[in-house]
Amino acid sequence: MSNLKVVMRRLFAAAIGAAVAVSACAPAVSREQSEQEIALAMLDYVRPGVEGAASRQLEAGIVIWAEASGADPRAGGPEVVDQDRPIKVWLYSGGVWSEPADMTGAIQDYYDAYVLASGARTWAIHSFAITSLAASGTEAEVMLNSMCGGLCGMGVLHTLRRDTAGGWEFVKEEMIWIS
Secondary structure, rough: OOOHHHHHHHHHHHHHHHHHHHHHOOOOOOHHHHHHHHHHHHHHHHHHHHHHHHHHHEEEEEEEEEEEEEOOOOOOOOOEEEEEEEEEEEEEEOEEEOOOOHHHHHHHHHHHHHOOOOOOOEEEEEEEEEEOOOOOEEEEEEEEEEEEEEEEEEEEEEEEEEEOOOOEEEEEEEEEEEO
16 A cells, blocks of 8 residues: 555544544533523524514514423424423513513413403414424424414424534424414
């Protein structure tokens, strides 16, 4: 074997070894951190729609990050997101976002004031749940339900992937239900 081939093989082996060593030394991202990052990516995803609708006619909006119910997201409807088990809630009213301490109470208050109240009020509820997260923490599926009235809503299953900078990008969406 020529000296050039031997050198090339050794360089290749060294490069592979270095890549494995570097990836093994890279700090692992915990599941909790991945979930927090995904939740913020989802909030950033729905925020422009809530704020845009508010500038027109929406009085208030709510975004709910909740536990997944365990139902198959591809076979289910809004019940895939268990709003009875909120992880975090964001309210938008008067041009201001807030995070209520009493999440369950805030959800009920929102339903009472906007969804169940008589009169033609405009409302928006976005709720999401992380339905799967790869063990590597690099890919996730998130069910997002967006509802704005009795026959105004849809559920979309989003696939997100961690990019090389550590952010999350939306790589696929699948319509699950619509009304």
